[in-house]
Amino acid sequence: MRKKEKVDKTIVIPGDLLSDDPAKAGEGTYIENGKVYSLMYGLADDRERIRVIPLSGKYLPTIGDIVIGMVSDISFSNWKININSPYEALMHISEYPRRIESSEMAKIMRVGDLAIFKVVDVDQSMKIELAPREGQLRVLRSGRVVEVSYTKVPRVIGRAGSMVSLLKDKLDVNIFVGKNGRIWINGKAADEELAVKAIKRIEQEAHTSGLTDRITKFLEEEKHGVF
Amino acid sequence: MEFFKNGKRIDDRFPNELRPIKFDVGVLERADGSCYVEHGGNKVIAAVYGPRAVHPRHLQEANRAIIRYRYNMASFSVEERKRPGPDRRSIEISKVSREAIDPVIIKEFFPRSTIDVFVEILQADAGTRSAGINAASVALADAGVPMRGLISSCAVGKVDDTVVLDLFKEEDNYGQADMPIAMDVRTGEVTLLQMDGHLTLEEFEQALELGKTGCATIAEMQREALIQKYQGEENE
Numbered sequence: 446m447r448k449k450e451k452v453d454k455t456i457v458i459p460g461d462l463l464s465d466d467p468a469k470a471g472e473g474t475y476i477e478n479g480k481v482y483s484l485m486y487g488l489a490d491d492r493e494r495i496r497v498i499p500l501s502g503k504y505l506p507t508i509g510d511i512v513i514g515m516v517s518d519i520s521f522s523n524w525k526i527n528i529n530s531p532y533e534a535l536m537h538i539s540e541y542p543r544r545i546e547s548s549e550m551a552k553i554m555r556v557g558d559l560a561i562f563k564v565v566d567v568d569q570s571m572k573i574e575l576a577p578r579e580g581q582l583r584v585l586r587s588g589r590v591v592e593v594s595y596t597k598v599p600r601v602i603g604r605a606g607s608m609v610s611l612l613k614d615k616l617d618v619n620i621f622v623g624k625n626g627r628i629w630i631n632g633k634a635a636d637e638e639l640a641v642k643a644i645k646r647i648e649q650e651a652h653t654s655g656l657t658d659r660i661t662k663f664l665e666e667e668k669h670g671v672f
Numbered sequence: 673m674e675f676f677k678n679g680k681r682i683d684d685r686f687p688n689e690l691r692p693i694k695f696d697v698g699v700l701e702r703a704d705g706s707c708y709v710e711h712g713g714n715k716v717i718a719a720v721y722g723p724r725a726v727h728p729r730h731l732q733e734a735n736r737a738i739i740r741y742r743y744n745m746a747s748f749s750v751e752e753r754k755r756p757g758p759d760r761r762s763i764e765i766s767k768v769s770r771e772a773i774d775p776v777i778i779k780e781f782f783p784r785s786t787i788d789v790f791v792e793i794l795q796a797d798a799g800t801r802s803a804g805i806n807a808a809s810v811a812l813a814d815a816g817v818p819m820r821g822l823i824s825s826c827a828v829g830k831v832d833d834t835v836v837l838d839l840f841k842e843e844d845n846y847g848q849a850d851m852p853i854a855m856d857v858r859t860g861e862v863t864l865l866q867m868d869g870h871l872t873l874e875e876f877e878q879a880l881e882l883g884k885t886g887c888a889t890i891a892e893m894q895r896e897a898l899i900q901k902y903q904g905e906e907n908e
Binding site: 456458459460473475477482484485486487499500501502503505531532533569570571596652 | 704705722723724725734735776778781782783784785813814815816817818819820821822856858894895898899902903
């Protein structure tokens with residue numbers, strides 16, 4: 446049985462006419478001579494506003510996003526953090542809950558460490574500032590992180606978190622999905638493996654309908670068939 | 673040289689007919705966007721990387737992305753081995769091709785970054801810059817780069833005092849004129865127009881009109897190719 450999901454989103458390309466009503470212009474569109482056109486190659490989602498959901502592209506952070514970042518460098522007072530975006534992000538030493546010296550920074554997070562961050566500021570020139578999520582820095586010491594295109598994140602999460610719940614339910618793993626397309630999976634090795642497979646499949650088939658059912662079936666088969 | 677036989681060209685085309693064209697989207701795993709094009713005897717692959725950090729840093733712009741375009745011919749792409757590497761011709765083509773795709777890209781979304789386009793000509797048979805622009809345009813869309821529209825390109829020319837669409841090698845080499853055009857078909861904005869040889873004013877106007885119809889046909893193929901990439905998978 447299929448859940449009530451909105452299917453039949455049409456694929457559009459840049460320059461496609463979407464509407465004659467400029468008030469309907471949403472994300473991924475532009476207005477020219479009072480008409481709404483698509484800015485992106487993606488799926489047109491026609492509701493009270495028309496927006497175009499891109500099929501690919503680079504992650505651009507917005508304030509409040511929760512992301513998984515990797516330390517790429519340590520400077521005098523900042524950790525430089527790669528967040529799977531064209532722009533490097535910074536976390537200042539003062540964002541760390543406790544007052545620390547510059548020399549202690551590498552003890553807390555070394556180059557190559559992964560952690561969950563919150564985007565606290567993005568300015569016009571795309572200077573990005575991060576802070577530990579919920580005031581407590583969580584460096585990921587176990588489990589694994591996989592990367593998917595950020596455009597597929599809503600699909601990995603599913604409607605009201607249904608897809609993530611499904612994975613957590615069927616497999617004995619903890620999953621955290623960062624807005625930037627990095628996904629942390631923590632659990633037993635075999636389950637982690639399967640979760641990665643499932644997520645890769647979700648990414649590949651993100652634009653199709655009835656995905657939740659197919660993933661359910663896939664997990665059932667994999668669990669009882671191979672193992 | 674005889675260019676026409678019973679009103680048809682040497683390769684059995686009508687004067688206003690394009691060569692067979694094939695687009696393949698997303699052929700490169702590691703590129704952000706890619707497209708392979710066969711346009712008659714031309715075989716071209718385009719790869720797009722970015723938006724990404726600019727190196728060297730002094731090239732970056734504070735408020736927008738920069739576009740870099742490299743047109744390159746493989747040494748084996750022509751009959752007589754071409755000396756590899758950029759030469760006067762390919763540097764010029766890189767420049768005009770970049771300027772052909774540049775106006776539709778929304779560069780302000782990505783300050784301090786670059787969008788790199790690489791176009792490799794694997795096999796050449798006249799009209800490689802057009803084929804390259806067509807491929808690059810589709811690859812940009814595939815990479816998720818925001819654009820106002822797609823750029824489509826084709827050449828027109830004159831052989832035997834007749835205006836013809838989409839010259840191939842022999843017509844280009846022994847014909848009287850060759851004129852590549854690139855445009856955004858929806859708005860009608862022409863972003864590239866070059867000419868080699870001679871046309872009268874009447875011929876030029878006729879050629880431009882013919883070129884626009886060619887571009888319109890190619891624009892339709894580009895859209896088909898992009899839509900096919902996702903619909904094809906759905907039918908599996």
